Amino acid sequence: MDARPEERIWNELRLRLAEPKLQPGEILEDGITPMRSVVTEPMQRGRLFLAGDAAHIVPATGAKGMNLAQNDVRILADALTAWYRTGLHDRLDHYSESCLQRVWRAEHFSAWMTALLHRDPAGDPFEHKLRLSYSDMSRPQKQQRPPWRKTTSASIPPLRSTSVFGKVNSAPTGLDQARIFT
16 A cells, blocks of 8 residues: 555545545555455345345446346346236246346456456466456457558559449449458
8 A cells, every 4th residue: 555645545536526625634544455256146045035235246347236236136026026916936936046147247257357457466477468468359459461461452453343234343443442452
């Protein structure tokens, strides 16, 4: 936490809260919150149903926690509605199964995103290079042509084709032709 002196923390807080006159106070404790994941399986036992953070915790780096909680509650509400209206409990019986598929996909994404954004100081150089590679892959990049493939629209002759009626048709020229070949 030495890299974050108190003045820097207060300046950042003023900026993020859009409160330039915010007065500093005493910081009682500082630290780095560990990222963790927890999944409780199954998410139901008899008539007890777990939803949201009671059933699963997802690291904030994936930004999936609230969406998962809302999905859990939506599935549970639909199942309860069906049970009260019809007396059928098959949707309640499959509540956990219905939610966990999405939960595990979100956990996987969040673990990947956490690994991408947070370097483990004890990690090896290979893992660091993989992280950089993933980071590069997630950014849109202009495709570079190999030197032997460098062509311009001026060096490509126009395309020609013959129609059913024997008349010669020329392909688009100028900018249209350049779009075809680049």
